[in-house]
Amino acid sequence: AAPLTALPSLTASQVKAIAAAEGLQLVMSSNAAGYKGVQASDRGHTYKAKAPSGLGGKEQYLGSFKTAAEAALAYARHVGAVRAAAEAAEA
Numbered sequence: 001a002a003p004l005t006a007l008p009s010l011t012a013s014q015v016k017a018i019a020a021a022e023g024l025q026l027v028m029s030s031n032a033a034g035y036k037g038v039q040a041s042d043r044g045h046t047y048k049a050k051a052p053s054g055l056g057g058k059e060q061y062l063g064s065f066k067t068a069a070e071a072a073l074a075y076a077r078h079v080g081a082v083r084a085a086a087e088a089a090e091a
């Protein structure tokens with residue numbers, strides 16, 4: 001398998017199409033990354049996805065991604081279609 005750094009980034013349109021095919025919605029946010037559960041890394045070259053773990057308010061690290069949209073997809077997959085849709089409606 002190719003190392004992660006060798007894989008091409010997905011465009012926001014591609015990520016939205018994947019999310020729709022999986023029955024998911026990306027949850028928008030007013031934060032700098034533009035998506036709930038996503039933040040730019042300290043160096044600004046990748047994006048981290050985090051979601052509530054349900055254990056005393058702690059966050060669960062979901063991974064680092066090349067684009068904010070890819071990280072948002074990981075968040076939506078983690079919280080599931082029903083919760084992602086509810087959060088998107090509130091945003």
